[in-house]
Amino acid sequence: MRIDIVGGGSLGLLFFSKLALSWHTDDMEHQGNDHQPDRLHLWTRTKAQAQHICQEGILFQTGQDQPVQKLLPTSISGCSVAGVEGSFKLEQAAPYEHTTPYEHATETITEKADLILLTVKQQHVNREFIQWLSERVHKHTIIVTMQNGLRTDRIWPDAWQVYVAVTTEGAKKLSPVWVVHSGHGATSIGDAAALYGTSAARDMAKSIQHYDEGTIAFLLKSLTKAGFNASLSKDIKLEVYRKLMINAVINPLTALWRIANGELLASKSRIMIMRQLFDEAAAVYGKNDIGWSESWWNDILQVCCATSANTSSMLADVLNGRPTEISWINGAIIGLARRANMKADAHEWMCRLIESLTTEEAD
Structure with a gap:
C-alpha cells in the first residue's frame, strides 16, 4: 500500500x-x-x-x-x-x-x-x-x-x-x-x-x-x-458542519483581535460577539435543514479552554501575510444563507474585515 x-x-x-x-x-x-x-x-x-x-x-x-x-x-x-x-x-x-x-x-x-x-x-x-x-x-x-x-x-x-x-x-x-x-x-x-x-x-x-x-x-x-x-x-456531514461552526466563531475573531484562543473568553463583550456568530450560523443551518445542537456552543467554549494558548490557523495566516480560509469558513455560511434567501450579516462582516487584513492595497 x-x-x-x-x-x-x-x-x-x-x-x-x-x-x-x-x-x-x-x-x-x-x-x-x-x-x-x-x-x-x-x-x-x-x-x-x-x-x-x-x-x-x-x-x-x-x-x-x-x-x-x-x-x-x-x-x-x-x-x-x-x-x-x-x-x-x-x-x-x-x-x-x-x-x-x-x-x-x-x-x-x-x-x-x-x-x-x-x-x-x-x-x-x-x-x-x-x-x-x-x-x-x-x-x-x-x-x-x-x-x-x-x-x-x-x-x-x-x-x-x-x-x-x-x-x-x-x-x-x-x-x-x-x-x-x-x-x-x-x-x-x-x-x-x-x-x-x-x-x-x-x-x-x-x-x-x-x-x-x-x-x-x-x-x-x-x-x-x-x-x-x-x-x-x-455521519461525516454532521461532523463537518459542527467543525465549520466552531471555526466560524473562533478563527476570525482570534485573527481580527490578534489573540490566542483562550483570550476569546476574557470578557463578556467578546463572548457576546461569539454568541452572535453562533446564533446566526444556527439560524442558517436551520433554514437549510442542517442538523445542529445547542451543545455545540459548549463545545466552542471547551475548545477555547482546551487550546487556550494556541494560535488559530487563521491568525497564523494573517500574522504571516498569507491568504486565509475565510471564504470557505464564514464564506460557506454566507453561501448557505443566500441559498435560503436570508442574510448572515455578522459573518459577512467577518469576511470583509479578515479580507481587508490580507488584501493588497489598491492602486
Missing part, C-alpha cells in the same frame, strides 16, 4: 512524522524477515523544503514540553520526500527557501498512490492542483481531504473516490522542518457523497459496511498504530 501525504504544513508534517515513526518500529520488528514495507511519501510545496528534510530530518515533538526527536526519512524503509514546484501553492515558502542552495536532488516519484491524504488549505485546492493530482491517482486511488471549512464547488472529478476527514489534532509548525504535536484530538473519516455528491463516492457509500477489507481500513489501522484516535464516521 502506498500513501501520499500532500502538504508540508503543520498537519502534513505531523501525520507524516507519526506514521513514519510507526512504520520504522514495524520495520525494525520485521528485520531478517521477507517483510515488504509499505510506502509513505511526503510532498512539500518547494523542493528546497524537501531537500532540507532529506538532509537534516524532521524535528518532531510529541508535546510542547517534550524532548525533540530527529526523524530522518531517508533512513526509514519505504519513506521518501519530494517537492512540488508549480503554479499553485501548497504553502508559503519560508524566506530561506528562496536563497539557500541544496546540492542533492530529492527522489523522483513516478509510482501512483493508493491513498492520498490532502493536508493543504482550501485556497490551494484549485484547477492546477487537481491537474497535478491527476498524475498521482489510478482508478482505485482513494483521496482523503483534511481541510477547514466547506467547499460548495464541484472541483472533484466524478470518477474519483473522495473521502473527508475531520480532525481535532493540534499541530504547530515552528519551522519548515520542525513540528510540535500541540494537542491530542480525534480524526473521523467518512465518504464525501453527502457533501460533494460524486458518483464514485455514492458507490463507495453503498458498500461502506465492507470497508474493513479496503484501503480506508488500512488507513485507520495505520493511524491508530501511529497513536492517533481515528475512526470511520457514520
Whole structure:
C-alpha cells in the first residue's frame, strides 16, 4: 500500500512524522524477515523544503514540553520526500527557501498512490492542483481531504473516490522542518457523497459496511498504530458542519483581535460577539435543514479552554501575510444563507474585515 501525504504544513508534517515513526518500529520488528514495507511519501510545496528534510530530518515533538526527536526519512524503509514546484501553492515558502542552495536532488516519484491524504488549505485546492493530482491517482486511488471549512464547488472529478476527514489534532509548525504535536484530538473519516455528491463516492457509500477489507481500513489501522484516535464516521456531514461552526466563531475573531484562543473568553463583550456568530450560523443551518445542537456552543467554549494558548490557523495566516480560509469558513455560511434567501450579516462582516487584513492595497 502506498500513501501520499500532500502538504508540508503543520498537519502534513505531523501525520507524516507519526506514521513514519510507526512504520520504522514495524520495520525494525520485521528485520531478517521477507517483510515488504509499505510506502509513505511526503510532498512539500518547494523542493528546497524537501531537500532540507532529506538532509537534516524532521524535528518532531510529541508535546510542547517534550524532548525533540530527529526523524530522518531517508533512513526509514519505504519513506521518501519530494517537492512540488508549480503554479499553485501548497504553502508559503519560508524566506530561506528562496536563497539557500541544496546540492542533492530529492527522489523522483513516478509510482501512483493508493491513498492520498490532502493536508493543504482550501485556497490551494484549485484547477492546477487537481491537474497535478491527476498524475498521482489510478482508478482505485482513494483521496482523503483534511481541510477547514466547506467547499460548495464541484472541483472533484466524478470518477474519483473522495473521502473527508475531520480532525481535532493540534499541530504547530515552528519551522519548515520542525513540528510540535500541540494537542491530542480525534480524526473521523467518512465518504464525501453527502457533501460533494460524486458518483464514485455514492458507490463507495453503498458498500461502506465492507470497508474493513479496503484501503480506508488500512488507513485507520495505520493511524491508530501511529497513536492517533481515528475512526470511520457514520455521519461525516454532521461532523463537518459542527467543525465549520466552531471555526466560524473562533478563527476570525482570534485573527481580527490578534489573540490566542483562550483570550476569546476574557470578557463578556467578546463572548457576546461569539454568541452572535453562533446564533446566526444556527439560524442558517436551520433554514437549510442542517442538523445542529445547542451543545455545540459548549463545545466552542471547551475548545477555547482546551487550546487556550494556541494560535488559530487563521491568525497564523494573517500574522504571516498569507491568504486565509475565510471564504470557505464564514464564506460557506454566507453561501448557505443566500441559498435560503436570508442574510448572515455578522459573518459577512467577518469576511470583509479578515479580507481587508490580507488584501493588497489598491492602486
